[in-house]
Amino acid sequence: MSENSAFKIDHDLLLKPNDAAQWARDAMAARRWELAARRWATLRAAYPDYPPVWIQGAIAHRHRGRHLEAETLLEEARRRFADHPGGWVQGARTALAAGDLKKAEELLEVARARFPDKAPVWLCSSDLAWAQGNVDIALEHNQYARSRFPDDPGGHSQYAEMAMKSGDWETARERWTEVRALFPDWPAGYRRAAEAEENLGRSREARRLRLAEAHGAEWLEELESEEAKPISPPQRRDWRNFVDLVWTKARLNLKSEANRNHLRYMWWILDPLLYMAVFYVVFGLLLQRGGEGFVAYLLTGLVPFQWFSKTLNQTATSIVAGKGLMHKVRISPLFFPLVGIVQNSGKQLLVFAMLGIFLVLYGLPPTIHWLALLPIVLVQILLMVVVCCLVAMVIPFIRDLSNLVPTGIQFVMFASGIFYTVDRIPTQWQTLFFSNPVANLLYQYRQVLVENQWPEWRMLSWLTLGLLVGLGVVLWMYRRLEPVFPRVVIE
Structure with missing residues (x-):
């Protein structure tokens, strides 16, 4: 046409x-x-x-x-x-x-x-x-x-x-x-x-x-x-x-983002409140599906996953978007995805606070097991660093992959047990299911927040070890490709 x-x-x-x-x-x-x-x-x-x-x-x-x-x-x-x-x-x-x-x-x-x-x-x-x-x-x-x-x-x-x-x-x-x-x-x-x-x-x-x-x-x-x-x-x-x-750049981005809205920082509170309210009304009041406690189970999976998905969406094309700065000053391409990760992590603190308040009102008050949230959150940050930096590194070379990122995120969402419990998965497939690092992390969050138990430390340890190896590979690849990026991003 x-x-x-x-x-x-x-x-x-x-x-x-x-x-x-x-x-x-x-x-x-x-x-x-x-x-x-x-x-x-x-x-x-x-x-x-x-x-x-x-x-x-x-x-x-x-x-x-x-x-x-x-x-x-x-x-x-x-x-x-x-x-x-x-x-x-x-x-x-x-x-x-x-x-x-x-x-x-x-x-x-x-x-x-x-x-x-x-x-x-x-x-x-x-x-x-x-x-x-x-x-x-x-x-x-x-x-x-x-x-x-x-x-x-x-x-x-x-x-x-x-x-x-x-x-x-x-x-x-x-x-x-x-x-x-x-x-x-x-x-x-x-x-x-x-x-x-x-x-x-x-x-x-x-x-x-x-x-x-x-x-x-x-x-x-x-x-x-x-x-x-x-x-x-x-x-x-x-x-x-x-x-x-x-x-510094992530902090200034957050300030700039807040200044673009009339309600400024209030949106960081309203957004998670509205998000959780929608699922509570739909699943808890209208559909009344999933049984007792299902809304809490659903939200404790959705909130961490939203953190992962929003960060990946924002950072996937960050190196390509940063080509102007890359050609003006000498800076590592790793800078661009890391800024997005830190920026979203800053806002996520308020989202987790809103989730905690919801769980208390829902009848799931804090227990000593909530202390385990710190290592789980750190492992999720490590996961996002590895995945986001890897995707951001590949896209400048294969631009069409950016179109597949939303589809990939949707696939991970349905493959991570957000809308269904682990016991619905046949025993022979559970090992494969937990090989998905996102599914592993969501399971750990629910162990702490919903089941009032300590996380499966063995599973979490293996995941951390694998991510540390992945981080080493990603850093090595960035070091090798750093001189190539300024030329690739303008092609």
């Missing part, structure tokens, strides 16, 4: 123009300009009265070097949408890119008269004056943009760019610092500042800024708020620095 026909289906479903435009914006975000131009052409046929289909289409053509096609679209945009500044501003930028400074000036004179309250008009005027060699006029237009539109990062960013163009790296560094203070989420404030630092010979500071760009402003704020030595990927193999780096 062609892209046009695929889009027609969406149009028939009455997509809003802005939602449909995301189809073309995705291509622009990937810098696939030819594809973007084709998609905008399709959207123009569907939504001819929507200004971006003309203006953004022209931008795509300009990036392809097709200035004539771009100007044709912009002339039509100016005719159709006389009250939209984009036709004039992008027309001037297209003329500027084509070297026609006179036409760019004519368009901007009209734009300044008609749209004096639009920041892009003054920013483009400043760029044109700079291209003409009129530095004072360029600074005047930029100063107006910064004072008239203080909440727009464009003016402040352009001011720093002027210092970059002049080669005044120290001034550029100071101006980018101001940009970051005003607009901590503006990516250029970190990326371009890192380039200024490199030109000043401050490679260490440049590395910190690139880390902040990749992982958020909170990373840099954390480093600057502490008097300790800034955390950076170690140039030598120091496991203490590496552990500290993983811990």
Whole structure:
């Protein structure tokens, strides 16, 4: 099916123009300009009265070097949408890119008269004056943009760019610092500042800024708020620095995740409460199946399994997702899955607390056997380290395996005895059943929490020994493949 026909289906479903435009914006975000131009052409046929289909289409053509096609679209945009500044501003930028400074000036004179309250008009005027060699006029237009539109990062960013163009790296560094203070989420404030630092010979500071760009402003704020030595990927193999780096990144991820929600950290409590409430209502009240105590039996299996499944889902493609950072700083690929494991483990503490409260209310109060939860949890963490790091290591080489991860998790769920008791399995198959490490762990959890007994230490010991051997193999493979990953992840 062609892209046009695929889009027609969406149009028939009455997509809003802005939602449909995301189809073309995705291509622009990937810098696939030819594809973007084709998609905008399709959207123009569907939504001819929507200004971006003309203006953004022209931008795509300009990036392809097709200035004539771009100007044709912009002339039509100016005719159709006389009250939209984009036709004039992008027309001037297209003329500027084509070297026609006179036409760019004519368009901007009209734009300044008609749209004096639009920041892009003054920013483009400043760029044109700079291209003409009129530095004072360029600074005047930029100063107006910064004072008239203080909440727009464009003016402040352009001011720093002027210092970059002049080669005044120290001034550029100071101006980018101001940009970051005003607009901590503006990516250029970190990326371009890192380039200024490199030109000043401050490679260490440049590395910190690139880390902040990749992982958020909170990373840099954390480093600057502490008097300790800034955390950076170690140039030598120091496991203490590496552990500290993983811990810091996981902690900042948790803070960032909480800040994205209105209820912040409350979601970490509500999520497990709602999860357990659903199964209690369905199995305990509505179906009333499984007999007495089945809800407790079910939840003591589901909660640890959810920890395993969520962690594996998050870390499976973590190395591929971290390719940008991997090409900026020297860092072990092991860093990426470990961050996901630590991050999910932090949230799991609250989930286990909610499970404990539920069991008490359900009539299963704590006993001395609950002390055995600590070694069981540690073994589960070891299991997740081995499995998640192994899967994350393989996927960059065989990308299609990422599509099988959810299916594999579902298979493990049904093969681990979450919804049925061990006595339902024939005796001759129980050895094979417990060879599944997840089934082994869930059995140990239930021995402690539901049966009020000590875990089967012999089974747990054999599992731990096997996982330690697996961990050694995984670490050895990461050490051998570390130089290969930066090349593989971009293929």
